[in-house]
Amino acid sequence: MKFYNSSFSTNEWFILIVGIAAYTLLFLLPKRLTRSQTVLTLIMGIYFVALFDQTLCKVPFNYYDVNDTSYFELWDALSYIMYGPFAYFFIYGYSIIKKFRSTFFFYILTWAVFSMFAEALAWHAGVYHYRNGYQMFFSIPVYLLVLSLTMLYYQCYIRQHK
Amino acid sequence: MILAANLCFLWLVISVLIFTPKNMSREDLLFLFLTSSIILMLAIYFPAMKAYLGISGYKLQTAEFIAFIINRNVILPIITILFINQILSAGVRQKSLIFFLFLITIDLYCSFEERYTTVTRVPFLFLYEMAYWFLCLGFLKAFQLLNRQEIKKRNITRQPQ
Numbered sequence: 381m382k383f384y385n386s387s388f389s390t391n392e393w394f395i396l397i398v399g400i401a402a403y404t405l406l407f408l409l410p411k412r413l414t415r416s417q418t419v420l421t422l423i424m425g426i427y428f429v430a431l432f433d434q435t436l437c438k439v440p441f442n443y444y445d446v447n448d449t450s451y452f453e454l455w456d457a458l459s460y461i462m463y464g465p466f467a468y469f470f471i472y473g474y475s476i477i478k479k480f481r482s483t484f485f486f487y488i489l490t491w492a493v494f495s496m497f498a499e500a501l502a503w504h505a506g507v508y509h510y511r512n513g514y515q516m517f518f519s520i521p522v523y524l525l526v527l528s529l530t531m532l533y534y535q536c537y538i539r540q541h542k
Numbered sequence: 543m544i545l546a547a548n549l550c551f552l553w554l555v556i557s558v559l560i561f562t563p564k565n566m567s568r569e570d571l572l573f574l575f576l577t578s579s580i581i582l583m584l585a586i587y588f589p590a591m592k593a594y595l596g597i598s599g600y601k602l603q604t605a606e607f608i609a610f611i612i613n614r615n616v617i618l619p620i621i622t623i624l625f626i627n628q629i630l631s632a633g634v635r636q637k638s639l640i641f642f643l644f645l646i647t648i649d650l651y652c653s654f655e656e657r658y659t660t661v662t663r664v665p666f667l668f669l670y671e672m673a674y675w676f677l678c679l680g681f682l683k684a685f686q687l688l689n690r691q692e693i694k695k696r697n698i699t700r701q702p703q
Contacts, residue, residue, distance in 0.1 A: 416689045420573055427576045434583045435611055439596030440604050450595065452587050537569065 384509055385448045392447075392455055394505035399462035406465045412475050417538055418468060424533060425467030428526045429460045436522075443514035447507060459507060466498075470527065471534050484531055492523040544658060548609040548617070555620045565630040570686060571623060577681045578619040581674060586614055590661040600661060610658045618659070621647065622678055629679075645671050 385391070406418075413421065433456070436443045447455045470491055477483065499519055502508055510516075564571065592600035593610070602610055625644040629637050648671050652659045664670060 414692050416569060416685065416692060419685065419688065420569060420576075423573065423576045423580070427580055430580055430583050431615060434587070438594040438607075439601060440607055442596070451591075452584075457584070533572075537572070 382445060382509070382511075383449050384445070385506065389506060391502075391506035394502060394507055395455060395459050395462050399458065402462065402465035402469075406468055409472065412472055413468075413538065420537070421468045421471050421530075421533075422464040424530060425464040426460050428467070428529075429463040432522055432526075433460070442512055443518070444511055445509040467530055470530055471538065474531070474534060475538070488524065488527045488531060491527050492520060495523045495527075496520065544609045544655075545605040545612075548612045548655075548658065552612055552617055555617055555624070559620050559624060562624060562627060565627055566682075567689070569689065570682060573685045574623050574626060574678065574682050575619050578622045578674075578678050579615050581677055582614055582618055585670065585674060586660060589664050593661040602657075602661075606658060610661070613655065613659050618648070618651075621651075622675075626679060626682060641675065644675060 411418075433446055434452075435441065437446060437450075446459060447453060474484075474487055477487070496516065496519065499508065499516060503510070503516065566574070587594070590610070593602050593607075621644075625640060625647075629640045632640055645668050649667060652664075652667060656663065660667070
């Protein structure tokens with residue numbers, strides 16, 4: 381059981397600023413998805429973050445802690461909600477770019493690199509605290525899996541719908 | 543042993559889900575699956591906290607933890623989908639019967655596999671189950687309403703002037 385910080389510090393500011401900026405951008409962008417597709421995409425983003433945080437953070441894995449303690453707290457839930465719009469941006473971006481045979485491969489790879497960068501920022505802000513020898517690049521397969529599943533959702537639910 | 547048993551049960555519920563006639567769209571199914579999983583992950587956190595923190599006596603081995611995850615993230619959400627799918631096509635009297643059947647099924651399953659579902663005993667589990675049921679149903683109804691409004695709006699804009 382670890383306690384990292386009890387006061388309102390950089391990790392809470394990070395969640396607040398990134399969350400507000402992401403949701404503002406989501407509302408400002410011209411609409412390309414229907415409202416139900418938008419809701420489903422947001423929930424998918426929240427689901428994947430919650431799934432991996434509620435799995436990899438816990439014993440027997442215990443690879444990292446989120447925010448100030450090993451306990452689940454309000455800011456952890458807010459960090460899940462904060463990541464929701466990024467699934468939307470991923471789908472949104474893919475729906476507007478010109479597609480070739482290998483586009484999805486490079487698109488997923490680009491987003492995996494971006495996700496690593498975002499994770500590094502979150503780690504610097506104190507949102508994540510790695511434990512038991514966990515290193516940032518261990519997240520790459522997780523990102524590749526999550527981004528591929530989100531892409532599958534786009535292919536099966538959004539592209540087909542159009 | 544428990545992992546093998548849970549994998550078999552997982553196969554069973556997925557098979558039932560595949561051959562059951564659906565009263566929901568694919569979007570509704572996905573929405574319900576994701577929403578119920580998120581609710582369960584948050585709700586189970588508190589009774590399962592001792593296992594999450596690795597407190598002796600409650601600590602789950604890797605295979606046991608995987609069995610727990612399969613229950614939390616796949617089996618229980620699929621059971622929820624199966625019951626809500628049934629309730630959407632049932633009459634008023636059947637609705638209450640299905641609802642009680644859902645409560646009994648979840649209650650029995652959670653007490654039978656307590657260590658791999660809630661980990662610790664939850665007093666008045668049926669109250670939590672009821673809250674979970676209404677929350678899932680409420681979210682699904684809101685999502686369906688959103689979908690319906692959108693279809694209506696699309697039909698209006700498509701009508702010739």
